[in-house]
Amino acid sequence: MDCCFIISRFSEDLTWVRTLEPHKVIIYNKGDAISEEEHKNIVNLKNVGRESHTWLYHIVNNYHNLSEANIFLQGRIDDLGCMSFKDPLDYLENINKYGFSVSRYGLLGPTHWKDNIGIEKDLRYKQKWESGEISRTLIGFRKFAKNLFPNIPLLIATSYGGCFAVKRENI
Numbered sequence: 001m002d003c004c005f006i007i008s009r010f011s012e013d014l015t016w017v018r019t020l021e022p023h024k025v026i027i028y029n030k031g032d033a034i035s036e037e038e039h040k041n042i043v044n045l046k047n048v049g050r051e052s053h054t055w056l057y058h059i060v061n062n063y064h065n066l067s068e069a070n071i072f073l074q075g076r077i078d079d080l081g082c083m084s085f086k087d088p089l090d091y092l093e094n095i096n097k098y099g100f101s102v103s104r105y106g107l108l109g110p111t112h113w114k115d116n117i118g119i120e121k122d123l124r125y126k127q128k129w130e131s132g133e134i135s136r137t138l139i140g141f142r143k144f145a146k147n148l149f150p151n152i153p154l155l156i157a158t159s160y161g162g163c164f165a166v167k168r169e170n171i
Helices: 015-020 050-065 088-092 123-131 141-148
Strands: 003-009 024-029 042-044 069-074 106-108 156-158 164-167
């Protein structure tokens, strides 16, 4: 199966990415420069939008030539616990059966549709939240989603870790 690992990186050590060879790997780098001797297929991006920006950028810019299987991973996955497979190749195990693969499913529903989904309580973002570098959206997550997807269901299966695989036909 033709597959591509799409990595969103800021400052993470990407030594683990070498284990993905001979599969195609594209690294979207939002941090300091990476040596092209260490990694091939590096695309430098402005540091905006977290990994979701990277996923959307990749899909939009490669829509007509996406791989059959697309595995979207953060630059560091060993700190996500159950939110990511420890072995990135595990994302390929069920992709043919379901058309997508995640290590752990979650449900996004009515309690998650608040303006900021609780980010102000996450210690990783405390300083940026308090300084105003990140802030509450003016329209709220649910309204934003409804503007993009008018028929969005009340409950949606999701992968909270931002790491998942999906077949081209489902994109």
